Amino acid sequence: MLQNLQTTAQQLRDLVKAATLGMVGRAQLAELMLLAAVASEHVLVVGPPGTAKSAVVRRVSQALGGRYFEYLLGRFTEPSELFGPVDLSKLRQGVVETDVTGMLPEADVAFLDEVFLGSTAILNTLLGLLNERRFRRGHTDLQVPLKLCVGATNHLPEDDALAAFADRFLLHLFIESVPDHQLEELLAGGWQIELSEAQSNHSLDALMQLRSQVREVDVAAVRSAFAHAVRALRGAGVQLSDRRIVKAQKLIAAAALLRASLQAEVCDLWPIFYVLPTAREQVLAREVLAKQLAVAHNPCLQSAVEWAAQKPISRTARLMEMAERALQSGEQNPASVLREIDANFGADDMPDGLRESRIQLVAKVQAMDTEQNVPQ
Amino acid sequence: MIDVHWRPRLSESLRPQAAVAFGDAALRLCEQLLPKSDNSEQAGTGARAAQSAVAQTGTLYACVKPALIMLQADERDLPWLDGIHYATRVHAQLWVPTHLQACMVAGGGYDPIDIELLANACANSGGETLLWPDPALRLRLDAPMPATATNVQRIHAHLFGATASLPERLFGATATLPKRLQG
Numbered sequence: 001m002l003q004n005l006q007t008t009a010q011q012l013r014d015l016v017k018a019a020t021l022g023m024v025g026r027a028q029l030a031e032l033m034l035l036a037a038v039a040s041e042h043v044l045v046v047g048p049p050g051t052a053k054s055a056v057v058r059r060v061s062q063a064l065g066g067r068y069f070e071y072l073l074g075r076f077t078e079p080s081e082l083f084g085p086v087d088l089s090k091l092r093q094g095v096v097e098t099d100v101t102g103m104l105p106e107a108d109v110a111f112l113d114e115v116f117l118g119s120t121a122i123l124n125t126l127l128g129l130l131n132e133r134r135f136r137r138g139h140t141d142l143q144v145p146l147k148l149c150v151g152a153t154n155h156l157p158e159d160d161a162l163a164a165f166a167d168r169f170l171l172h173l174f175i176e177s178v179p180d181h182q183l184e185e186l187l188a189g190g191w192q193i194e195l196s197e198a199q200s201n202h203s204l205d206a207l208m209q210l211r212s213q214v215r216e217v218d219v220a221a222v223r224s225a226f227a228h229a230v231r232a233l234r235g236a237g238v239q240l241s242d243r244r245i246v247k248a249q250k251l252i253a254a255a256a257l258l259r260a261s262l263q264a265e266v267c268d269l270w271p272i273f274y275v276l277p278t279a280r281e282q283v284l285a286r287e288v289l290a291k292q293l294a295v296a297h298n299p300c301l302q303s304a305v306e307w308a309a310q311k312p313i314s315r316t317a318r319l320m321e322m323a324e325r326a327l328q329s330g331e332q333n334p335a336s337v338l339r340e341i342d343a344n345f346g347a348d349d350m351p352d353g354l355r356e357s358r359i360q361l362v363a364k365v366q367a368m369d370t371e372q373n374v375p376q
Numbered sequence: 377m378i379d380v381h382w383r384p385r386l387s388e389s390l391r392p393q394a395a396v397a398f399g400d401a402a403l404r405l406c407e408q409l410l411p412k413s414d415n416s417e418q419a420g421t422g423a424r425a426a427q428s429a430v431a432q433t434g435t436l437y438a439c440v441k442p443a444l445i446m447l448q449a450d451e452r453d454l455p456w457l458d459g460i461h462y463a464t465r466v467h468a469q470l471w472v473p474t475h476l477q478a479c480m481v482a483g484g485g486y487d488p489i490d491i492e493l494l495a496n497a498c499a500n501s502g503g504e505t506l507l508w509p510d511p512a513l514r515l516r517l518d519a520p521m522p523a524t525a526t527n528v529q530r531i532h533a534h535l536f537g538a539t540a541s542l543p544e545r546l547f548g549a550t551a552t553l554p555k556r557l558q559g
Contacts, residue, residue, distance in 0.1 A: 343392040343462040349384040
């Protein structure tokens with residue numbers, strides 16, 4: 001079983017890499033989509049327009065396979081634009097049913113841009129879709145296949161009713177435009193994306209396999225540490241609703257699964273960061289939960305962990321993985337990996353494990369140089 | 377006045393946009409950038425292609441005291457050598473090490489310095505500046521040179537050859553050793 005978990009986690013890690021190739025600083029969104037899908041939860045992305053939110057969701061969805069539905073909501077969006085029109089043939093028989101063909105109720109993955117602009121009728125119907133995976137409208141009452149919904153907005157709503165709807169998205173991710181120093185990378189990556197399409201590796205089944213195993217994960221061992229973290233947050237004035245606290249356990253279990261383990265550990269507590277609903281609370285949590293986040297670790301979700309923890313530990317894991325590939329399989333150019341390592345760490349602050357990998361890489365580069373300088 | 381302290385960068389890693397080499401590493405960087413002999417070219421490594429790309433798109437700065445070379449180029453073309461460092465542009469006119477965060481003392485700890493404030497403090501009459509922690513340098517990047525073989529040879533000769541005593545003004549960068557920056 002452990003072997004299966006490892007294979008699945010590796011498959012999903014490859015999926016994220018392929019789907020976010022060329023996208024600067026957006027890997028954490030792709031990774032949180034996986035985490036949410038495994039935990040049967042949803043993601044809310046908060047950030048300015050034009051920050052590649054929909055592109056990431058679309059590419060991850062394409063890579064997963066399955067049906068995808070995307071819509072930009074406006075104040076005048078009709079429910080039928082999302083859920084489908086009234087079925088006229090049934091209406092003639094006096095039954096008000098919705099023809100959901102190709103619409104949101106048939107989607108595996110959905111992206112709803114400007115989600116809070118939806119009317120009360122839309123948001124009420126969405127509540128049922130998100131919470132219970134049921135679509136109810138008129139005489140129509142369907143179990144829907146929705147695995148994951150990603151909502152997007154420019155800013156969190158202040159209205160209480162909308163805030164309650166925002167609370168249904170357990171994971172909140174705040175993103176910014178690409179910073180000045182990464183503009184060249186953005187341009188190069190954008191060009192690359194224009195020329196390529198995300199290839200499906202049909203990982204939806206693998207994802208569903210993990211989802212069915214969430215309840216098998218033993219989270220008892222971290223319950224006390226989790227409660228301690230919540231108390232620390234409350235002590236700092238950060239209030240989490242009981243519902244979010246309870247549901248966060250599913251995210252912790254999903255993080256353990258994506259780490260290929262059926263035993264949750266303290267290193268799996270990091271999703272608490274994304275459960276905090278506002279950007280201010282997330283920033284505060286980095287200080288309050290520094291101890292818990294310092295040990296955060298997940299090879300499958302490195303960017304999400306790195307963003308939450310703001311600690312080099314997850315960066316170290318990523319670099320060590322690259323080093324391993326360069327040393328073992330030759331998939332990575334050793335000199336490129338060394339450049340990446342040296343750009344991330346100075347000689348004085350390099351973690352021991354990475355230092356060891358670096359020594360081996362230097363030896364490999366020197367051996368390659370010697371080999372190339374031998375006269376033919 | 378700003379007292380600049382440096383600590384390991386905990387947040388996002390910055391993409392390298394320049395290689396910075398001091399002393400012996402600068403010498404080896406020069407040698408790597410110099411045209412190779414026929415034998416080594418036959419080896420057909422990626423290094424040759426990268427060297428060619430650097431010659432076309434890279435920009436060089438050099439400084440005599442301390443002996444320093446800065447090579448700006450696309451990340452994929454930047455060379456790796458044991459002992460060289462990497463820098464990135466964090467503001468239109470400011471370059472800093474990729475792995476360090478410039479900080480100031482605040483409330484018993486260190487807080488990152490606002491990049492705009494730091495760039496203003498390092499202002500160089502419209503030109504670019506490289507701010508470096510060890511050795512502590514504020515380097516004016518005044519005269520960019522294309523990273524052509526001729527320029528590399530010229531720098532190599534001036535820094536490490538018999539003509540090392542030529543005037544520093546021939547070089548594209550001048551260093552000062554700041555204790556404090558005007559904020």
